[in-house]
Amino acid sequence: MLEHEYTVLGGVNRARIGHYLGVISSIVSAGVVFVFLWAVDLAKTFGIFPNVPPSVLSLLGAGTVFVVLYWILDRFAWRWSLLSKVLKVPNLCGEWDCDGQTLNPDGTPGFQWKAKITIVQSWDRIRVRLKTAQSGSNSTSAALICDPADGYRLFYGYKNDPNIGETELKSHRGSAEITFAKDLRSGKGEYFNGYGRYTFGQMNLTRL
Structure with missing residues (x-):
């Protein structure tokens, strides 16, 4: 890969963007885990006892959500017109x-x-x-x-x-x-x- 990092001057601080993504990841992860556990409890009320290994919950953690959100931002979201204006990063592709x-x-x-x-x-x-x-x-x-x-x-x-x-x-x-x-x-x-x-x-x- 010949792509290299670049500096953005006058735009939003990238460390701050990472902080925001961390907060969003925690909120999204908590919501996903809550819905997942609610679905498991609902299944049990119908006599279904799903076998949920602990590794599944770890995959729903904030770290995994952060990686996914950062990948979406890095590859796609930064190009969206409104977000590009907020971040002050032009799409020169x-x-x-x-x-x-x-x-x-x-x-x-x-x-x-x-x-x-x-x-x-x-x-x-x-x-x-x-x-x-x-x-x-x-x-x-x-x-x-x-x-x-x-x-x-x-x-x-x-x-x-x-x-x-x-x-x-x-x-x-x-x-x-x-x-x-x-x-x-x-x-x-x-x-x-x-x-x-x-x-x-x-x-x-x-x-x-």
Whole structure:
């Protein structure tokens, strides 16, 4: 798995979310156990004596409920529109068309390039994959910032590796900053390369 953890700045503290899930898990677990035991007692009134091993009750404990609720949050619930606004975590999943432009040291336009960016994201992990005709890169670290004025901003560091046969290109590391429109349909960004390729430039993203 190439997805990695990412930081959310300006959103709801994740430790607090864990606390809330713990409280909800305890309440849900108590309710499920109560209903389960009530069903057992009801069965006994009809002359049915179910054999319930103690392990069944342990599976209904708060720990199990917490794991289930966290899995639902991590995979699905964080994407729901209302909850996403409360958590202040944007859903950036999917593919993006990228038009790039390198800039010369004096600020004049340089080489133009195109790429496809694929973002894989869950509640606590993310991966930004950029692929051009000559090379590909994967994010190694990331942070999301909730900016009420401009929209969401994504900062990430990446490692780029050229395709076999691209002798003029070298593996390198870099960083990028992308500001997404409030409707999450487009974005504008800047990138800076080093450790093998000392270039920088701009990116324009459009959601596919």
